[in-house]
Amino acid sequence: MNPLELLNAHRSIRAYAPDPIPEDVLQSILHAATRASSSGNMQTYSILVTRDAERRRALWKYHFEQDMVVQAPVLLTFVADWNRMNRWCRRSDAEPGFDNFLSFLVAFADAMIAAQNAALAAESHGLGICYMGTTLCATTDLIEFFGLPADTFPATTLVVGTPREDPELRARLPLESIVHQERYQPYDDERIRRTYESRETEGWKRYMSFPDLAAKMTSSGVKNLAQVYTQLKYTQADNEEISTELLENLRRAGFLS
Numbered sequence: 001m002n003p004l005e006l007l008n009a010h011r012s013i014r015a016y017a018p019d020p021i022p023e024d025v026l027q028s029i030l031h032a033a034t035r036a037s038s039s040g041n042m043q044t045y046s047i048l049v050t051r052d053a054e055r056r057r058a059l060w061k062y063h064f065e066q067d068m069v070v071q072a073p074v075l076l077t078f079v080a081d082w083n084r085m086n087r088w089c090r091r092s093d094a095e096p097g098f099d100n101f102l103s104f105l106v107a108f109a110d111a112m113i114a115a116q117n118a119a120l121a122a123e124s125h126g127l128g129i130c131y132m133g134t135t136l137c138a139t140t141d142l143i144e145f146f147g148l149p150a151d152t153f154p155a156t157t158l159v160v161g162t163p164r165e166d167p168e169l170r171a172r173l174p175l176e177s178i179v180h181q182e183r184y185q186p187y188d189d190e191r192i193r194r195t196y197e198s199r200e201t202e203g204w205k206r207y208m209s210f211p212d213l214a215a216k217m218t219s220s221g222v223k224n225l226a227q228v229y230t231q232l233k234y235t236q237a238d239n240e241e242i243s244t245e246l247l248e249n250l251r252r253a254g255f256l257s
C-alpha cells in the first residue's frame with residue numbers, strides 16, 4: 001500500500017491474535033514514532049512499552065476492562081514528558097520554564113503526534129492498533145503503575161498486535177461539514193441535520209449490534225444516537241469527575257503552577 005492508501009484503509013482493531021510482535025518490527029514502529037514532528041524538536045514525550053502478560057492484565061483493569069488490552073501482545077503508553085528536558089536544561093545552567101499549562105499542551109501534542117506515527121507504522125507492518133482513550137480516565141493509577149515522575153503525564157495508549165478481525169471502514173462525517181474555506185461557516189439546523197443524517201442511522205445500528213450496549217440502550221430509553229453519546233457513553237457527571245482528577249494530577253505533576 002502506498003502511504004495514502006494506508007491512511008485511508010485505517011480501522012481500529014479490537015480483537016487480536018496472541019502472536020508476539022517481532023523485535024525488529026517493534027523497533028521500527030518505535031523509531032517511526034520518534035521521527036514525528038515535535039515542538040522545537042524537543043521530543044517532550046516518552047513511550048512506555050508493556051509486553052509482560054501480568055502487567056497487561058493490570059492495565060486491563062485501568063482501561064475499563066477492554067479485552068484487547070490483554071489480547072494484544074504490546075501496549076504503548078505515550079506520556080507527555082518534560083522531566084528529561086528539564087534535567088538537561090538544569091545541568092546546562094539553563095533554568096527551564098516549562099511548569100505551566102502551555103508546556104503541558106505542547107508535550108501532550110508531541111505525544112499524540114508520535115502515537116499517530118506509531119499507529120501508521122504498525123499498520124504499515126500489517127498490524128492492527130486501537131487507541132485507548134481510557135488512559136485519561138486512569139491517570140492516578142497509571143502514574144503509579146509506571147512510576148511516572150513530576151513533569152510527566154499520561155497522554156494516550158496504543159494497543160498493537162496481529163488483527164483477529166477484519167472490520168468494515170467506519171464512515172466519517174461529510175468532508176464539507178468538517179472543512180471551512182477561509183472563514184468558519186456557522187452551522188444552522190439544516191446543515192447539522194445533513195451533517196449527521198447518515199451517522200445517526202449507521203451509528204445507532206452499530207451500537208445496537210453490541211449486545212451489552214444494546215441492552216443498556218433499550219433499558220435506559222435513549223431515543224437517538226446523540227442521546228447515546230450524552231446519556232450513556234460520555235455523561236456530564238463522568239466527564240466532570242474525570243476532569244477533577246485530571247486537574248488534580250496535572251497540578252501534582254507541576255503543570256498548573
Ligand SMILES: Cc1cc2nc3c(=O)[nH]c(=O)nc-3n(C[C@H](O)[C@H](O)[C@H](O)COP(=O)(O)O)c2cc1C
Pocket residue numbers: 010011012013014066130131132133134156169170
Ligand atoms: C484518542 C482516542 C481514544 C480512543 N479510545 C478508544 C477506546 O478506549 N476504546 C475503543 O474501543 N476505541 C477507542 N478509540 C477508537 C475510536 O473509537 C475509533 O477511532 C473511531 O470509532 C473511528 O473508528 P476507526 O478508527 O475504526 O476508523 C479511540 C480513538 C482515539 C483517537
